[in-house]
Amino acid sequence: MSVAAENAAVPTGTKPFAGFEWLLAGRYLRTRRREGFVSVIAGFSFLGIMLGVATLIIVMSVMNGFRKELLEKIVGVNGHIFATPIDRPLDDYDSVAARLSKTPGIKLAIPLVEGQALASSQTGNNGVLVRGVREADIKAIPFIGGNIRGGTLDGFDTTPGVAIGRRLANALGIQVGDNMTLVSPQGASTPFGTAPRIKAYPVKAIFEIGMTEFDGTFVYMPLAEAQAYFNRDGDVNVIEIFVDNPDNTQKVRDAIEADAPRPLVLSDWRQRNRSFFNALEVERNVMFIILTLIVLVAALNIVSGLIMLVKDKTADIAIMRTMGCTRGTVLRVFLITGAAIGVIGTFAGFILGVVFANNIKSIMAALNWITGANLWDPTVRFLSDIPSVIDWREVVSVVLMALTLSLLATLYPAWKAARLDPVEALRMG
Known part of the structure; x- marks a missing residue:
């Protein structure tokens, strides 16, 4: 029996994001044999967003720690202002x-x-x-x-x-x-x-x-x-x-x-290390852009997964419409379905990224022990230990960016489902 048939008693005037809509979206997210391929795409979308958000948080934290450690050590040993004689x-x-x-x-x-x-x-x-x-x-x-x-x-x-x-x-x-x-x-x-x-x-x-x-x-x-x-x-x-x-x-x-x-000539640490710290800033910005593409690709997977889900549920959508469900109800059902993947994936990535960044030294020590190699060679990377500093403003920006991309990715498939003509959909089904 279809989901639409199971919910034949649905009232025509459902409130926005009513219990029926959440129930229907939840059932669409569950794995079924007939819809296994759709669920696989949804799973990869979830993993992509989770890993993208976590990687962004970890990399940005390491870059922040790298800059902070270098700044503290370079400035802490060499001084902040340098006075040299003139005359x-x-x-x-x-x-x-x-x-x-x-x-x-x-x-x-x-x-x-x-x-x-x-x-x-x-x-x-x-x-x-x-x-x-x-x-x-x-x-x-x-x-x-x-x-x-x-x-x-x-x-x-x-x-x-x-x-x-x-x-x-x-x-x-x-x-x-x-x-x-x-x-x-x-x-x-x-x-x-x-x-x-x-x-x-x-x-x-x-x-x-x-x-x-x-x-x-x-x-x-x-x-x-x-x-x-x-x-x-x-x-x-x-x-x-x-x-x-x-x-x-x-x-x-x-x-x-x-x-x-x-008379003295004055210079400061910014002037002496401008090219070095500018290079760090450029590298940091480029890494942010590259890793954002991971989240964007995962969000596009949500689009493809929802489009396939809409095509698979064409008959169910038509039956719901004939029973009195409005286009807004259909739109919200698929919005909840797609947004759930993005929201859950984003917050899972947030937790994973913060935990990893806070324990990066212990994780690195464990990886060194497992591989039997020194994965962080201080002679190559300037610092004795891998640094990590979490900037919560950046973390919030990453989370908001991932949520925004995920929500935007659900708009077109949800709109497509809401625009289905019941008569044409039943004829196709």
């Missing part, structure tokens, strides 16, 4: 740094000597960036002073020695207390030209920032020693400034320029 060497760096530290919004101003060198040991060598800082300053940098994995920074200014990253230590095969040789082309001038400067330093401390590039290239040494090593006559290259709010650097720059102790 003469920065030999009054102590007074300049002290005055800058009093500017509202600035929490730390670090005089810095920077130079490139070759670090070598008995087992290997590696290009490094040597940074000369004061003991109080290196301890005040959270990603350095708070991430010492071996040795100590106590007595950093008074005893010879350097602090290096864990990856550099592993690459050179050295530990705390071992010697590391630094080779710099900026050595002493001789009648035959400039001779390279070669000097061995004991490793006093090993830190781990969690970013491959920094842990494998940074070498910190006392400021006075760096000045002597790089032939700096009591001056520094730059003063790095750390502010309270990295997104508010322009206001701090304006305050520095209004009360600068001497």
Whole structure:
């Protein structure tokens, strides 16, 4: 017996989305042998929307975490604003740094000597960036002073020695207390030209920032020693400034320029890393568009599934119309049928995506154990661990987008069913 015949007592004036309409839509969604192929299409539509929404949430969360971790580490180690001299060497760096530290919004101003060198040991060598800082300053940098994995920074200014990253230590095969040789082309001038400067330093401390590039290239040494090593006559290259709010650097720059102790050229982290973060933003937007297509394809599957369902139920629709059901009733029945697939699939994908994003590190560890391989190689992806930060505004946008596409996909098949002529449909059936 057809569904229409089973509901012969349906009143002609059903209210919008009445119980009869929900009951009929529910029966259309159930699997039957005769309508098995329609149910298969509906199942794939459900899976497509669920996986599309979940993938969007997971990928966007990982991209957000990737950007947040990179921003925190790049800005947290390199500073937010950089002040370099204009007219003469920065030999009054102590007074300049002290005055800058009093500017509202600035929490730390670090005089810095920077130079490139070759670090070598008995087992290997590696290009490094040597940074000369004061003991109080290196301890005040959270990603350095708070991430010492071996040795100590106590007595950093008074005893010879350097602090290096864990990856550099592993690459050179050295530990705390071992010697590391630094080779710099900026050595002493001789009648035959400039001779390279070669000097061995004991490793006093090993830190781990969690970013491959920094842990494998940074070498910190006392400021006075760096000045002597790089032939700096009591001056520094730059003063790095750390502010309270990295997104508010322009206001701090304006305050520095209004009360600068001497002529300085100012730049900030946005200018130095503009191309890098722009590339991340472009990649993030392109990924969103590509993954949205997955949801769109799943929504189009709803269209094909409902069209096949309408064709299969042509006789039932005709009988309902002859019994007094309005076009609006038929329209709402198929709207509920299609929308149910989209709504349930969207919220299933929402739950799956949020759970996966919140537990991505545990899931990655389990996959590593199952496959016996390191699926997240920090030497390739810059960060030690896979990051994930859920932006609930983005999650809401993804859910609303999926619901909208799903609901729009049901309109044409439902309208097609409502426009069926009962007489013609019975003749065809």
